[in-house]
Amino acid sequence: MFWKYTLFELKFMLYNRKPLIIGIGLIMFFIFYFVHLSQTTPETIKQQKTQEVDIYNSTLDQMDYQQKDNEKAEQVYQSLLDQLSMVRYQGFYYGENQHDDYIETGLKVNEERLNVHELGNEGVPEYLIFPKEEILKENEYLTYLQEHNLPVEENSYQANQYLETAVNTLSGLLFAFILLLSGNEILVYENRHPSVMRGLPISFLKKSISKISVHFTYIIVSLVLGIVLSGWYAAHKLGAGNFKSPIVIYQNGGYEAISTTHYLLLIVLGFALITIWILALSVLMNLLFQNAFANLVVGLSIFLIPSLMMAIDVNTAIFHPFALIDIASVLSGSLAVELQNPAIDYGYAITWLIVLIIVTMLIVIAKIKLEFYDVKAIFRSIFHQKSMKKE
Amino acid sequence: MLKIKDVSVSFKDHTVLDQLSLTAYEGEIIGLAAPNGTGKTTLFNVIANYLKPNEGTVVFNDQYEYKSEKDEVDIYKQLTPFPDQGDLFEELSGVDHLKLYANMWKGTSKHIKDIIKELNMESYVKNKVKTYSLGMRQRLCFGMMAAADSSIMLMDEVMNGLDVSNVALISEKLIEMKNNQKLMFVASHLLENLDLYADRVLFLKDGKIIHEHHIHDNHDTFIKVSLDPNRYNEFKQTYDLPEDHHYISDRLLCIPFSKLTLSEQTTWLERVIQFDEREFEIGTLGTLEYYEKYYHDSYIRK
Numbered sequence: 182m183f184w185k186y187t188l189f190e191l192k193f194m195l196y197n198r199k200p201l202i203i204g205i206g207l208i209m210f211f212i213f214y215f216v217h218l219s220q221t222t223p224e225t226i227k228q229q230k231t232q233e234v235d236i237y238n239s240t241l242d243q244m245d246y247q248q249k250d251n252e253k254a255e256q257v258y259q260s261l262l263d264q265l266s267m268v269r270y271q272g273f274y275y276g277e278n279q280h281d282d283y284i285e286t287g288l289k290v291n292e293e294r295l296n297v298h299e300l301g302n303e304g305v306p307e308y309l310i311f312p313k314e315e316i317l318k319e320n321e322y323l324t325y326l327q328e329h330n331l332p333v334e335e336n337s338y339q340a341n342q343y344l345e346t347a348v349n350t351l352s353g354l355l356f357a358f359i360l361l362l363s364g365n366e367i368l369v370y371e372n373r374h375p376s377v378m379r380g381l382p383i384s385f386l387k388k389s390i391s392k393i394s395v396h397f398t399y400i401i402v403s404l405v406l407g408i409v410l411s412g413w414y415a416a417h418k419l420g421a422g423n424f425k426s427p428i429v430i431y432q433n434g435g436y437e438a439i440s441t442t443h444y445l446l447l448i449v450l451g452f453a454l455i456t457i458w459i460l461a462l463s464v465l466m467n468l469l470f471q472n473a474f475a476n477l478v479v480g481l482s483i484f485l486i487p488s489l490m491m492a493i494d495v496n497t498a499i500f501h502p503f504a505l506i507d508i509a510s511v512l513s514g515s516l517a518v519e520l521q522n523p524a525i526d527y528g529y530a531i532t533w534l535i536v537l538i539i540v541t542m543l544i545v546i547a548k549i550k551l552e553f554y555d556v557k558a559i560f561r562s563i564f565h566q567k568s569m570k571k572e
Numbered sequence: 573m574l575k576i577k578d579v580s581v582s583f584k585d586h587t588v589l590d591q592l593s594l595t596a597y598e599g600e601i602i603g604l605a606a607p608n609g610t611g612k613t614t615l616f617n618v619i620a621n622y623l624k625p626n627e628g629t630v631v632f633n634d635q636y637e638y639k640s641e642k643d644e645v646d647i648y649k650q651l652t653p654f655p656d657q658g659d660l661f662e663e664l665s666g667v668d669h670l671k672l673y674a675n676m677w678k679g680t681s682k683h684i685k686d687i688i689k690e691l692n693m694e695s696y697v698k699n700k701v702k703t704y705s706l707g708m709r710q711r712l713c714f715g716m717m718a719a720a721d722s723s724i725m726l727m728d729e730v731m732n733g734l735d736v737s738n739v740a741l742i743s744e745k746l747i748e749m750k751n752n753q754k755l756m757f758v759a760s761h762l763l764e765n766l767d768l769y770a771d772r773v774l775f776l777k778d779g780k781i782i783h784e785h786h787i788h789d790n791h792d793t794f795i796k797v798s799l800d801p802n803r804y805n806e807f808k809q810t811y812d813l814p815e816d817h818h819y820i821s822d823r824l825l826c827i828p829f830s831k832l833t834l835s836e837q838t839t840w841l842e843r844v845i846q847f848d849e850r851e852f853e854i855g856t857l858g859t860l861e862y863y864e865k866y867y868h869d870s871y872i873r874k
Contacts (some may be wrong), residue, residue, distance in 0.1 A: 182676065182679065185676060185679070186675075189668075192664070192668060193664065196661075196664060197663070203654050323686060373659070374660070374661060375656075376654070376656040376659045377655045377661070377669070379653075380622075380648055380651065381676050382645055382648035382677060383676065384641055385641060508757060524615045549641055550640070550641065552642050553644075554640065554643060
């Protein structure tokens with residue numbers, strides 16, 4: 182029965198233009214995003230190193246005017262001088278294709294940068310301090326290159342780097358909006374065909390799972406198609422790049438480098454769970470509000486709660502799971518920093534998303550079960566019994 | 573078997589169904605005759621649990637009530653409400669609709685070919701519903717019920733939009749389904765048509781069943797004469813009419829016939845012939861006559 186019903190839902194979806202438009206839109210997002218990116222020029226490693234040199238010069242200049250009357254400030258100054266020299270060398274090594282030396286020197290620079298942090302960045306203007314997270318990330322990145330004997334890759338929009346940028350851009354409210362749009366009539370459309378759909382001999386849970394499965398399938402298929410087609414297009418235009426190149430993610434309170442392929446798999450798995458959760462949420466909101474527009478407005482409001490609360494300096498952990506829809510920020514660690522919750526990493530997000538799916542479906546089941554009981558009468562009888570006992 | 577026990581439904585101060593009780597059995601067609609707004613659709617909605625009654629219960633096969641979702645699904649496996657033609661999916665074909673109902677109730681759609689043939693739908697059933705006329709849609713809705721082939725069917729205005737030949741076709745099919753032990757509730761405004769296939773017709777008024785017309789057990793014949801109110805009064809003054817006579821819709825006098833002795837029958841026939849030269853008829857009272865009797869004020873003849 183479940184499969185027969187699912188086949189009908191699938192058939193109905195094929196004739197319905199909305200999923201088709203959303204699916205094509207999702208695929209076209211990747212293509213258009215590549216076209217847009219390929220018209221811009223990414224910052225080269227040489228430019229990055231020149232910028233770093235400028236920052237060091239500026240820091241050292243400012244420190245020259247200060248009294249270095251304590252030992253720590255002197256040590257910091259010396260370290261910065263060493264770092265400046267090493268960063269210059271890095272630029273040279275990169276130009277000469279001496280990648281091993283580039284990496285080796287980069288690791289030494291980071292060691293010194295961490296040393297400066299241990300010295301409390303004494304005398305360094307706050308706006309010129311290298312953030313510790315960035316140092317740790319770069320360390321992981323360079324170590325991964327060294328361990329896997331990989332070359333340093335120039336910043337570009339070759340397929341591997343483009344796909345990382347594209348999925349990161351899609352992650353968050355944009356993807357949530359697409360899902361809410363897809364699910365905004367997941368039940369409500371039946372209201373336009375009540376006498377045909379209402380008396381079908383299938384439980385609400387099975388019906389919901391069937392609808393979620395159908396929506397999930399077309400969204401994930403579109404997403405994967407978008408990634409594959411745009412990746413192929415980017416590879417055709419600018420080259421495939423190296424999918425073994427590292428991307429640094431935040432994990433277990435620290436940073437870890439993984440390959441681009443691994444990263445894309447993690448993102449797609451995250452997207453898959455987010456899709457299931459938002460579709461389940463759409464079923465619940467359709468059930469509660471019976472309105473397609475409410476699905477969008479209420480859904481987006483839920484996801485904006487953590488940011489809005491932070492804006493008014495209220496940081497409550499209870500709202501943090503709603504921010505997990507931005508799986509790219511979870512992976513980069515920026516969400517953990519933004520919400521000041523070091524526990525937020527990929528494992529935390531996946532666990533919470535599974536919990537949210539289960540809780541949402543349990544609420545849906547409870548809502549349906551309660552429709553068979555006169556809740557007011559039950560409460561009335563409980564209060565009546567209590568008052569009788571008191572008397 | 574379906575038992576409706578003391579069902580009451582009220583909307584604010586308006587009582588639509590008032591302590592209504594009814595038992596219906598397999599192999600029975602129950603007609604519902606009442607003007608719009610007298611509770612036919614409400615009764616169907618209560619039977620299908622689309623509407624919760626303020627009081628009372630509906631019991632299926634002495635076993636199932638709408639106490640949980642599981643019970644509801646178990647009941648729905650035996651019950652099919654009639655789809656409204658306005659609710660069909662415009663972009664899907666008739667075959668898609670038939671397959672949905674066949675698969676959901678029977679778990680297979682092998683039998684829909686026969687239904688398509690029986691209901692003469694071959695020429696259009698593969699096209700999208702948006703291209704159908706009213707009659708085509710109505711036949712499809714009936715076809716969906718036939719495809720579901722459940723043991724209980726609720727048919728609200730099943731003959732809507734059908735021409736004479738299709739009314740006859742559906743009537744035949746209803747009789748065939750009744751012979752297959754289906755229990756069917758048929759609400760229809762084609763009152764004379766109900767007499768063809770229904771076993772009993774229920775007349776609803778003020779939330780209650782005011783009359784139950786058993787078509788096959790209806791052996792009482794009447795002399796039926798068309799008389800306007802003036803002629804009726806004149807007739808009444810001239811002859812002492814029996815107490816159980818009917819004067820329906822200010823137009824039809826019905827004098828009990830089968831209960832009378834042969835000499836009394838002859839006497840009344842002579843009186844009618846003498847009084848009125850127009851044609852008269854001897855026969856049982858049909859659904860139409862009862863309808864006019866109970867709903868004369870609100871009845872608009874179709």
